[in-house]
Amino acid sequence: MLVLDELPVEVQEQVAVCRAEVSALHAELPRWGLVVWTAGNVSARVRCAEQIGTDLIVIKPSGVSYDDLSPERMVVCDLQGRKIVDGTPERLTPSSDTAAHAYVYAHMDRVGGVVHTHSTYATAWAARREPIPCVLTMMADEFGGEIPVGPVAVIGDDSIGRGIVEVLDGHRSPAVLMANHGPFTIGADARQAVKAAVMCEEVARTVQIAREGQDGGKNVQALDPSLVDGLYDRYQNVYGQH
Numbered sequence: 001m002l003v004l005d006e007l008p009v010e011v012q013e014q015v016a017v018c019r020a021e022v023s024a025l026h027a028e029l030p031r032w033g034l035v036v037w038t039a040g041n042v043s044a045r046v047r048c049a050e051q052i053g054t055d056l057i058v059i060k061p062s063g064v065s066y067d068d069l070s071p072e073r074m075v076v077c078d079l080q081g082r083k084i085v086d087g088t089p090e091r092l093t094p095s096s097d098t099a100a101h102a103y104v105y106a107h108m109d110r111v112g113g114v115v116h117t118h119s120t121y122a123t124a125w126a127a128r129r130e131p132i133p134c135v136l137t138m139m140a141d142e143f144g145g146e147i148p149v150g151p152v153a154v155i156g157d158d159s160i161g162r163g164i165v166e167v168l169d170g171h172r173s174p175a176v177l178m179a180n181h182g183p184f185t186i187g188a189d190a191r192q193a194v195k196a197a198v199m200c201e202e203v204a205r206t207v208q209i210a211r212e213g214q215d216g217g218k219n220v221q222a223l224d225p226s227l228v229d230g231l232y233d234r235y236q237n238v239y240g241q242h
C-alpha cells in the first residue's frame with residue numbers, strides 16, 4: 001500500500017496543496033446553498049503518475065460536518081478509490097462516492113476535479129429524469145447544450161462513475177443529473193467542477209421558474225443550435241481574463 005510519507009517530496013507537496021484547495025472548495029457547497037448537513041463531496045486529482053506510477057485523489061471524509069472539514073482531514077486515495085496511508089486516522093473513511101469519483105478520473109484523463117451535490121432544483125430535474133433544455137445563454141456558455149440525465153445507479157461502488165463517464169465522455173456538458181439522485185459535475189480542476197455545480201443549480205432553478213409561467217411553459221424557447229455553438233465558443237475561449 002502507498003504511504004504518503006514515503007513518496008517523493010514533490011508529490012507530498014502536491015498533495016498538501018491539493019488538500020488545502022479541496023478543503024476550501026468544500027466550503028463553497030454550503031455557501032452557495034448546494035448541500036444540507038453532510039451531503040455532497042468535492043475531489044481533485046493529484047497528477048503524479050510520472051513520479052509514482054499512478055495519480056492520486058484527494059476527497060473529503062464520509063459523513064463529517066462541513067464545519068469540521070480541514071486540509072488535514074482530507075483523505076488521499078489511489079485511482080481505484082482505496083485510501084492510502086495518508087496520515088489521517090484509519091477510522092476516517094473516504095466519501096461514500098469515492099469509487100465513483102475514482103472511476104471518472106481513471107477513464108477521463110482531462111478531468112481534474114469532480115463534485116457531487118444535492119442542490120434542490122437540479123435534483124428535482126433528476127427526480128423527473130428530465131434533461132434541462134438549453135434555453136438560456138448561460139447554459140450555452142457553460143454547458144454547450146442541454147444538461148443530460150444519467151442512469152439510476154447504486155451508491156458505494158463504481159456504478160455512478162460508470163454512468164457519469166457513459167454520459168459525459170465526448171459530451172460538452174460538465175454536468176450530469178444522475179437519475180433520482182442529483183448532479184455530478186466535472187472540470188479541468190476542482191474549482192471548475194464546483195463552478196459547474198453552482199451554474200447547474202442556477203439554470204435548473206431559472207428554467208423551472210420559466211416553466212411555471214402563466215402560459216404553462218410555452219414561453220420557454222430553445223436556443224438555435226448555431227447560436228449555442230457560438231456562445232459556447234466565446235465563453236470557453238474568449239470570455240474573462242487570459
Ligand SMILES: O=C(CO)[C@@H](O)[C@H](O)COP(=O)(O)O
Nearest residue numbers: 039040041062063095096155
Ligand atoms: O448522495 C450521496 C451518496 O452518493 C452523498 O452526497 C452523501 O450525501 C454524502 O456522502 P459522503 O461524501 O459524506 O460519504
